[in-house]
Amino acid sequence: MSMAGLIEKARAGDGEAFRELIAPHRRELQLHCYRMLGSFQDAEDALQDTLLSAWQGFHGFEGRASLRTWLYRIATNRCLNARRTASRRPAKAWDIPGVEPPEPTGLGEVVWLEPFPDSLLDGAFNAALGPDALYERTESISLAFVTAMQVLPPRQLAVLILRDVLGFGAKEVAEMLDSTVESANSALKRARAALQRRPPPSAGRKPPPAAHSARERAIVAKFVGAYEAADLDTLVTLLTDDVFISMPPMPLEYQGRDLVARFCAGIFGAERRFDLVATRANGQPAFGAYLRGSDGISHGIGLIVLTLSGDRICAMTRFENSVLSWFDLPRTLPGR
Template identity: 80%
Template sequence: MATADLISRARAGDGDAFRELTEPHRRELQVHCYRMLGSFQDAEDALQDTLLTAWRGLAGFQGRASLRTWLYRIATNRCLNARRSAGRRPAKEWNVPGVEPPEPTRLGEVVWLEPFPDALLEGAFDVPPGPEARYEQTESISLAFVTALQVLPPRQLAVLILRDVLGFHADEVAEMLDSTVESVTSALKRARAGLQRRRSPAADREPSPASGSLSEDAIVAKFVSAYESADLDALVALLTGDVFMSMPPMPLEYEGRDLVARFCAGIFGTDRRFDLVPTRANGQPAFGAYLRAPTGIRHGTGLFVLTLAGDRICAMTRFENSVLPWFGLPRSLPSR
């Protein structure tokens, strides 16, 4: 059915017509909200708010821009409102019984960061970015990129995503933000500089192997073997010298092979042993971590996401076990 006919029916209150109009854009809007907010849960809330706002405001859609652009305008402003009005989830204290972590390198700022399941990326990249986009779609969903975005001021963040990730023209972005082209251009310049400062240490790293490639499979298999057997030497051999470890919503961050090795030694030193169940998050290898209990039942303790550089691991991010259901993973596994 033609878009004009669907819009007419939706304006008359036809919910099925509205869903047919918006469903092709749902996944990409969800990813957009996630980039803006850094939180899977907050992105889902913002997406629902966007669709409700679009449903209620469809009578005001005049067709000067495409329906997709109009939806991005609503989603962007919903996310900006969320950034202004809601307090971020607070940091949590260290909560692993019997393990005393080493002194961290620093305390992280983005403790609200959450992983995004790869299973929900299907359809998100169906529309290619505009010709002015500067980032590959896979890079723009990575944990490192999303984390770096979160420290930008909200309007700079919005402008950079709309221009450099999605490739909208400056005049389109100005219209979305009720701003001017000059203001958008200035905000983009500042945002690029801020992002570069945040991400510059990774500039000289080897690229990560392609998703699902033999190279990726090889390093993932070595990681699983080392971690499940608590082989600290084998695990450390997989890490880059400047490897980075974080564990939101706990703010502890560790940088450097020696410090990360000390952290892992503390985990392994309590005779804690884990089984890892593979999945994917943010376009990266990920694993549900399950602690083996004396009863044989294995309890989910969290989710690891790996960032690879060449044939090494350059970052490990550990999330709480509350994220496991998003990946279709159970809270516990039966005994073998």
């Protein structure tokens, strides 16, 4: 059936026609909500709210803007509402038994950050980016980028994502936000200036190897071998001088090879040994981390996401084990 026919049926209350219209946009809307909110769970809630609002208000869709633009308008405003009303996850205290962490470099602000599974990126980039897009697709889903976005005021965040990430025009963005072009351009200017004043930790580093390339596989294999063997010396050789560790929702952050080495030495020195299971998050190599138990079973304790710079690791982000199911990773592994 033609697009016009589907729209007519959906306006008349045909749910199947509505679902067919929405399906090509669902994944990219989910990713948009994630960029806006920084939390996978919050993004899923915002997506469901968006789709419900779109269904309930579809009789008012007049086609003056494209269906995609209309949906982005709804999703963006639902995310702005969520940012205003959400009770973010509180910071969590250090909870690794038998390990005393070193004094951190600093305390992170974005403790609600969660990873986004690469398996959900299929279909998230169906639409061509608009001419105003400044960020490469891989950069725009990285943990460093999403984290940096979260410290922007909500409307600045929305304008920057719509303009510089998705490439919508100034007039389109102003209409989405019930604003003027002048106001939207002013918000974009302030957002860009804020990012320049506090660039993410990975700014200015060498580009990472291509995903799934031989170079990436070689780095990952060395990391897995060193981490599973608790080989601190080899692990340290893989790190950049300014390597950065964060652990949301724990706010502790560590920067610099020597300090990160001390942190890992504390983990390994407590006789904690791990098995790693490969996956991908935010376009980056990631691993389910499983602590080997005395019962012969390895228990899932979290997810580690690597950020690569050239042939080195410039950041490691550790998330709680509650995220493992999003990556189809089990809670336990049989002993090796």
